[in-house]
Amino acid sequence: MNPHAPIIQMKNIEKHFGSVIALAGVSLEVFPGECHCLLGDNGAGKSTFIKTMSGVHKPTKGEILFEGKPLHFDRPRDAINAGIATVYQDLAMIPLMSVSRNFFMGNEPLRKVGPLKFFDHEHANSVTMEEMRRMGINLRGPDQAVGTLSGGERQTVAIARAVHFGAKVLILDEPTSALGVRQTANVLSTIDKVRKQGIAVVFITHNVRHAMAVADRFTVLNRGKTLGTAQRGQITPEELQDLMAGGQELVELEGSLGGTV
Amino acid sequence: MSHAHTQLPDDERIKSRSRLREALIRPELGGIVGTIVVFALFAVFAFDSGMFKSQGIMNWSQVSAQFMIIAVGACLLMIAGEFDLSVGSMIGFSGMMIAMFSVTLGWPVWLAILVTFVLALAIGALNGFIVVRTGLPSFIVTLASLFILRGFTIYFPQTIERKTIIGGVSEVAQGDWLAAVFGGKILTGLFTWLGNAGLIATFDRGLRKGQPVVDGVPMLIVWALVLVVIGHIVLTRTRFGNWIFASGGDAQAARYAGVPVNRVKISMFMFTAFCATVFATCQVMEFGSAGADRGLLKEFEAIIAVVIGGALLTGGYGSVIGAALGALIFGVVQQGLFFAGVESSLFRVFLGVILLCAVILNTYVRRLITGER
Numbered sequence: 001m002n003p004h005a006p007i008i009q010m011k012n013i014e015k016h017f018g019s020v021i022a023l024a025g026v027s028l029e030v031f032p033g034e035c036h037c038l039l040g041d042n043g044a045g046k047s048t049f050i051k052t053m054s055g056v057h058k059p060t061k062g063e064i065l066f067e068g069k070p071l072h073f074d075r076p077r078d079a080i081n082a083g084i085a086t087v088y089q090d091l092a093m094i095p096l097m098s099v100s101r102n103f104f105m106g107n108e109p110l111r112k113v114g115p116l117k118f119f120d121h122e123h124a125n126s127v128t129m130e131e132m133r134r135m136g137i138n139l140r141g142p143d144q145a146v147g148t149l150s151g152g153e154r155q156t157v158a159i160a161r162a163v164h165f166g167a168k169v170l171i172l173d174e175p176t177s178a179l180g181v182r183q184t185a186n187v188l189s190t191i192d193k194v195r196k197q198g199i200a201v202v203f204i205t206h207n208v209r210h211a212m213a214v215a216d217r218f219t220v221l222n223r224g225k226t227l228g229t230a231q232r233g234q235i236t237p238e239e240l241q242d243l244m245a246g247g248q249e250l251v252e253l254e255g256s257l258g259g260t261v
Numbered sequence: 262m263s264h265a266h267t268q269l270p271d272d273e274r275i276k277s278r279s280r281l282r283e284a285l286i287r288p289e290l291g292g293i294v295g296t297i298v299v300f301a302l303f304a305v306f307a308f309d310s311g312m313f314k315s316q317g318i319m320n321w322s323q324v325s326a327q328f329m330i331i332a333v334g335a336c337l338l339m340i341a342g343e344f345d346l347s348v349g350s351m352i353g354f355s356g357m358m359i360a361m362f363s364v365t366l367g368w369p370v371w372l373a374i375l376v377t378f379v380l381a382l383a384i385g386a387l388n389g390f391i392v393v394r395t396g397l398p399s400f401i402v403t404l405a406s407l408f409i410l411r412g413f414t415i416y417f418p419q420t421i422e423r424k425t426i427i428g429g430v431s432e433v434a435q436g437d438w439l440a441a442v443f444g445g446k447i448l449t450g451l452f453t454w455l456g457n458a459g460l461i462a463t464f465d466r467g468l469r470k471g472q473p474v475v476d477g478v479p480m481l482i483v484w485a486l487v488l489v490v491i492g493h494i495v496l497t498r499t500r501f502g503n504w505i506f507a508s509g510g511d512a513q514a515a516r517y518a519g520v521p522v523n524r525v526k527i528s529m530f531m532f533t534a535f536c537a538t539v540f541a542t543c544q545v546m547e548f549g550s551a552g553a554d555r556g557l558l559k560e561f562e563a564i565i566a567v568v569i570g571g572a573l574l575t576g577g578y579g580s581v582i583g584a585a586l587g588a589l590i591f592g593v594v595q596q597g598l599f600f601a602g603v604e605s606s607l608f609r610v611f612l613g614v615i616l617l618c619a620v621i622l623n624t625y626v627r628r629l630i631t632g633e634r
Contacts (some may be wrong), residue, residue: 077519093514097506097510105515105518108500119502
C-alpha cells in the first residue's frame with residue numbers, strides 16, 4: 001500500500017494556547033493514495049491538529065515536512081497552494097450561493113475582455129456540471145443553490161472541489177458526523193474514489209465503524225498525544241474504541257450499557 | 262472516475278419546473294412586481310396630473326436617482342454582510358466639507374471635491390477596519406459614526422462661520438470642470454430639438470420663451486445609472502462579485518476557501534462612503550449650498566430600497582437591479598402621491614405597505630431558490 005515516500009510528515013507537533021497545551025507532541029505521516037484515519041474523542045486535539053496541518057494555526061514546536069521538505073504556513077492559502085485542502089464539517093459550502101459559485105469560490109476562472117477580467121460563468125458552469133455528474137450528483141442546473149442539496153451532497157461537492165483544484169492531501173473534518181446512513185455511505189464511497197486517484201486522505205472521525213469502512217491506517221489521539229498508529233487488519237473496532245476513550249472507564253460503561261456503544 | 266455514467270437517471274424527488282416559473286423565480290421579483298404595481302396605480306389615478314409629462318418624469322426620476330446612488334452602495338455592503346448607518350451623516354459631512362473647502366477656504370472647487378472624496382473614502386475604510394478588527398456588529402460601529410460625523414458637520418460651520426448653512430458654492434463652481442461632472446446636464450441639444458419639435462413642453466412666456474422646460478438630463482441621473490450598471494456587473498460578472506457574496510454568505514467558510522474577506526468588507530464600506538459623497542456632491546452643486554442637516558435618515562431609505570429589491574438583511578444574497586427598482590419605487594411613490602394630490606403624510610403608510618408586501622414576496626422567492634426552511 002505504501003510504495004512511495006510519505007507526502008506529508010508531522011513530527012512532534014506541539015501547540016499551546018496560553019497555558020493550555022492542546023497538542024503535546026503529535027506525529028503522523030500520510031502516504032499518497034492512503035486513507036489515514038485520525039480518531040479521537042471530543043477534546044482530544046483532532047481539530048487543533050488538522051488546523052495546524054492546514055495552515056490555520058502555527059505549531060508552537062515541531063516540524064512539518066511536505067514531500068520531504070520543511071514547510072511553514074502563514075495563512076490557510078499557503079497550505080491550499082501547496083496542495084493541502086481541508087473540507088470542514090459545516091463550513092464547506094455557502095448555502096445561499098449556487099453550486100457553481102461555491103465550486104469556484106476563491107479560484108474563480110477569468111475571461112479577459114480587453115483590459116477587463118470577468119468571471120467566466122460558462123466555464124464554471126460546465127466544469128461544475130461535469131464534476132457533479134462524476135460524483136453522482138444530479139443537479140437541476142449549475143445555478144442551483146447549495147442550500148437545496150443534502151448534507152452528504154454538500155460534503156461531496158466540497159471534496160470534488162478540492163480534488164479538482166489539485167489537492168494532494170485532502171483533510172476531511174468529521175464529514176460523516178451529521179449525516180444519515182445513506183448519505184454517510186455516499187461520502188465514504190467518495191473518499192474511496194478519491195484515494196484511488198492517488199490522493200492522500202486524512203479522515204477525522206470519532207465513529208469507529210466509519211473509520212473501519214475506508215481507512216488503511218488508524219491513528220488515535222487522546223489528550224493531545226498520539227496513542228499509536230495501526231494498520232488495517234491489525235486492530236479490532238473494540239480496541240480502537242477503547243483507545244479513543246482512554247481505556248478502562250469505557251469498558252465499565254460499556255458493560256453497564258450491554259455493549260451497545 | 263470514468264465518463265461512463267454521465268447520464269444519470271433524473272431524481273424523482275426533483276420536480277420539473279416550467280420555463281415561466283424559472284424566469285419568475287429571481288431575487289428581483291419583489292422589486293419588479295412592486296414597480297409594475299406602482300406605475301399601474303399612478304397611471305390610473307394620476308395620469309392627467311402631469312406626472313408622465315417631461316417635467317413630471319424628470320421630477321420623480323431625479324428623486325429616484327438620488328435613492329439609487331446610495332442604494333447601490335448599501336446593497337453591495339449588505340450582500341457583503343454589513344450595514345452602514347452613517348450614510349446620511351456622510352452625505353451631510355461630505356457636502357459640508359466641499360462647501361467649506363471651496364467657499365470658506367477658497368480652494369478651487371475641483372480640489373475641494375477631490376479632497377472630500379479622499380476624506381470620505383478614508384472614513385469608510387476606518388469604519389470597515391474597526392468592524393473587521395473588533396468583530397463588533399457594523400450596526401453599532403456605524404451608529405457611532407452616524408453621531409460623530411453629524412456632530413462635526415454641525416460643529417465646523419458653527420465655530421468657523423457662525424452658521425449651519427454654507428452658500429455661495431454655485432458662484433465659485435462656475436466653469437469648474439469637476440463641478441460640471443456632478444452638477445451639469447447632458448443631452449441638452451436633444452431636449453432643445455424635442456422642444457422645437459413640440460414633443461415636450463416649452464416655456465410659453467418670460468426670458469426663456471420657446472426653450473424646453475426640461476432642458477437636459479442632470480448628471481445626478483447619469484451617476485445613478487452608471488453606478489447601477491457598474492454595481493450589477495461587478496456583483497454578477499466578476500471574481501470580486503463572487504467574493505462579495507461569499508463574504509456575506511459565510512465569512513469563515515469564505516476565508517477557508519482563500520477569499521480575502523476583510524479586504525472585501527473594507528472596500529465595500531469605502532464604496533458606500535463613495536456613493537454617499539457622489540450624492541452629496543450632486544446635491545451641493547444643485548442647491549449651491551451645504552446644510553448641516555442634509556442627508557438625515559438617508560441610511561434607512563437606502564436600506565429600505567435594498568430590502569424591497571430582494572436583498573437579505575443578514576447578507577450573502579441580493580441584487581443591485583432589485584435595489585435600483587426599490588429606489589425607483591421609493592421615488593415614484595414619494596413624488597407620485599404629490600402629483601395625485603394625496604395628503605403627503607400618507608406617503609409613509611404607502612411605503613410601509615409596499616415594504617411589507619415586497620419583503621414577504623422576496624422571502625418566499627428566496628426560500629424557493631436557496632432551499633431555506
